[in-house]
Amino acid sequence: xxxxxxxxxxxxxxxxxxxxxxxxxxxxxxxxxxxxxxxxxxxxxxxxxxxxxxxxxxxxxxxxxxxxxxxxxxxxxxxxxxxxxxxxxxxxxxxxxxxxxxxxxxxxxxxxxxxxxxxxxxxxxxxxxxxxxxxxxxxxxxxxxxxxxxxxxxxxxxxxxxxxxxxxxxxxxxxxxxxxxxxxxxxxxxxxxxxxxxxxxxxxxxxxxxxxxxxxxxxxxxxxxxxxxxxxxxxxxxxxxxxxxxxxxxxxxxxxxxxxxxxxxxxxxxxxxxx
Amino acid sequence: xxxxxxxxxxxxxxxxxxxxxxxxxxxxxxxxxxxxxxxxxxxxxxxxxxxxxxxxxxxxxxxxxxxxxxxxxxxxxxxxxxxxxxxxxxxxxxxxxxxxxxxxxxxxxxxxxxxxxxxxxxxxxxxxxxxxxxxxxxxxxxxxxxxxxxxxxxxxxxxxxxxxxxxxxxxxxxxxxxxxxxxxxxxxxxxxxxxxxxxxxxxxxxxxxxxxxxxxxxxxxxxxxxxxxxxxxxxxxxxxxxxxxxxxxxxxxxxxxxxxxxxxxxxxxxxxxxxxxxxxxxxxxxxxxxxxxxxxxxx
Ligand SMILES: Nc1ncnc2c1ncn2[C@@H]1O[C@H](COP(=O)(O)OP(=O)(O)O)[C@@H](O)[C@H]1O
Ligand SMILES: [Mg+2]
Numbered sequence: 316x317x318x319x320x321x322x323x324x325x326x327x328x329x330x331x332x333x334x335x336x337x338x339x340x341x342x343x344x345x346x347x348x349x350x351x352x353x354x355x356x357x358x359x360x361x362x363x364x365x366x367x368x369x370x371x372x373x374x375x376x377x378x379x380x381x382x383x384x385x386x387x388x389x390x391x392x393x394x395x396x397x398x399x400x401x402x403x404x405x406x407x408x409x410x411x412x413x414x415x416x417x418x419x420x421x422x423x424x425x426x427x428x429x430x431x432x433x434x435x436x437x438x439x440x441x442x443x444x445x446x447x448x449x450x451x452x453x454x455x456x457x458x459x460x461x462x463x464x465x466x467x468x469x470x471x472x473x474x475x476x477x478x479x480x481x482x483x484x485x486x487x488x489x490x491x492x493x494x495x496x497x498x499x500x501x502x503x504x505x506x507x508x509x510x511x512x513x514x515x516x517x518x519x520x521x522x523x524x525x526x527x528x529x530x531x532x533x534x535x536x537x538x539x540x541x542x543x544x545x546x547x548x549x550x551x552x553x554x555x556x557x558x559x560x561x562x563x564x565x566x567x568x569x570x571x572x573x574x575x576x577x578x579x580x581x582x583x584x585x586x587x588x589x590x
Numbered sequence: 591x592x593x594x595x596x597x598x599x600x601x602x603x604x605x606x607x608x609x610x611x612x613x614x615x616x617x618x619x620x621x622x623x624x625x626x627x628x629x630x631x632x633x634x635x636x637x638x639x640x641x642x643x644x645x646x647x648x649x650x651x652x653x654x655x656x657x658x659x660x661x662x663x664x665x666x667x668x669x670x671x672x673x674x675x676x677x678x679x680x681x682x683x684x685x686x687x688x689x690x691x692x693x694x695x696x697x698x699x700x701x702x703x704x705x706x707x708x709x710x711x712x713x714x715x716x717x718x719x720x721x722x723x724x725x726x727x728x729x730x731x732x733x734x735x736x737x738x739x740x741x742x743x744x745x746x747x748x749x750x751x752x753x754x755x756x757x758x759x760x761x762x763x764x765x766x767x768x769x770x771x772x773x774x775x776x777x778x779x780x781x782x783x784x785x786x787x788x789x790x791x792x793x794x795x796x797x798x799x800x801x802x803x804x805x806x807x808x809x810x811x812x813x814x815x816x817x818x819x820x821x822x823x824x825x826x827x828x829x830x831x832x833x834x835x836x837x838x839x840x841x842x843x844x845x846x847x848x849x850x851x852x853x854x855x856x857x858x859x860x861x862x863x864x865x866x867x868x869x870x871x872x873x874x875x876x877x878x879x880x881x882x883x884x885x886x887x888x889x
Binding site for chain 1: 672686691731
């Protein structure tokens with residue numbers, strides 16, 4: 316608790332933190348509002364070529380809302396915001412050299428790492444709880460009695476989302492500790508998430524034997540894959556392969572192993588390096 | 591005497607540069623210990639190692655007779671190379687973080703803000719401070735809850751004369767309260783004014799250490815000139831108490847290893863048939879003396 320309260324003293328008065336958190340929720344809200352329009356635009360487009368038109372999608376009813384909103388909240392472009400917060404909060408300690416101040420004043424190096432992990436955990440938890448409350452509210456507004464009875468069916472997606480957030484933020488934690496430079500860390504992390512991994516995907520896809528195997532195990536994709544598809548009955552019918560209907564333990568395990576290894580590397584290197 | 595810090599054969603190398611070379615020293619309670627050396631002599635590296643910021647290649651040290659730990663660091667107040675604080679937090683908030691890390695409550699914050707003259711600006715953000723104020727905040731954080739030992743790395747570097755005087759006064763005041771101090775500086779007069787014990791550092795090695803008035807004892811030098819400076823030089827170098835000589839603008843600056851009066855020199859040279867056109871006694875500046883200490887060691 317002492318470490319967390321020190322972190323809160325650093326974070327709460329920090330304007331940049333609130334600005335990025337604000338931007339994150341703004342994007343999230345926009346994404347949620349637009350999601351239905353986007354999906355139904357797709358349905359309309361498809362309907363032009365179908366003899367029997369598909370019904371419009373409704374995203375926000377139980378239990379599908381859990382899967383749908385956690386899916387939209389965990390696409391790369393949205394996920395990157397909290398990761399940037401984590402990178403800034405950690406690299407700031409190096410650029411302001413406050414990490415030296417902390418160590419000199421009697422924090423151990425392990426405590427310093429641990430305090431940042433607590434920030435990562437709390438951030439993931441708070442974002443998940445806020446999203447959960449939003450989903451609960453929207454779901455209650457849009458659901459009829461029949462779907463209400465299925466309310467808890469898709470709850471594994473909330474836990475899955477928390478794991479997504481937690482592991483992805485651990486990746487950001489890792490990059491921040493390794494690079495120590497705010498601009499460089501944000502640039503590389505964003506580049507990797509949004510460009511490098513998708514490019515690897517297309518390269519690996521070319522010979523079809525590779526499809527969905529190696530790529531599945533790349534760090535960021537392993538996070539994304541926890542909630543891989545939205546749950547839209549109309550689209551389910553359209554595509555002939557089975558869409559996921561729950562979060563699997565296996566899907567969670569891959570990014571968690573990555574995160575554990577990264578945390579281990581941070582402990583080992585940070586304890587050896589000069590500050 | 592109670593040993594506060596004991597360093598044993600500490601070494602650190604950066605690539606080709608041996609920043610600190612098998613350095614050993616001991617600081618006992620109540621000492622005001624100066625680490626004196628030119629820029630790059632390894633002062634900050636040494637302090638960084640004993641504060642757990644820099645990993646030594648070899649060697650060891652103990653704090654308060656114990657294996658160093660975070661608990662021992664909580665008893666130390668340190669001003670390291672640059673003032674390191676959160677730019678968007680006020681002085682007060684920054685000190686609250688320091689206090690929290692050290693397991694103190696906030697009751698001593700007002701006092702150190704007053705002592706360092708920051709009280710009126712305590713609610714202003716750190717980034718709005720002048721360099722002098724930032725440095726004073728660093729001193730304030732080091733003084734929090736009266737540490738057992740105060741470590742200062744070039745605390746007056748980059749300050750204006752007024753700022754320098756203020757910081758030195760503060761240090762002297764702390765010293766007078768009996769708090770042990772380690773002061774790293776490249777300024778001889780600073781060490782001489784503040785410290786009672788000194789280790790002279792060059793290229794990572796301790797050249798001398800001891801009581802300040804022994805190590806930094808000043809001998810005067812004598813300016814000489816004659817029609818034939820070459821003969822004069824030869825004669826002077828043959829003097830039994832000769833130490834060193836510097837020639838500039840036709841004048842020889844001579845240092846003797848013991849006190850030699852100008853009259854005696856004149857006499858001595860007269861016997862060697864050298865008549866002087868110039869003879870004055872000159873107080874050497876402390877810096878000259880310091881440079882000579884370093885030069886002696888190289889030859
Ligand atoms: N991080 C570093 N990387 C490479 N060389 C360094 C580093 N830190 C210090 N040095 C070198 O080590 C030597 C000692 O530096 P330092 O301890 O800062 O000296 P001082 O504090 O006495 O001025 C210098 O030659 C300096 O260039
Ligand atoms: Mg230095």
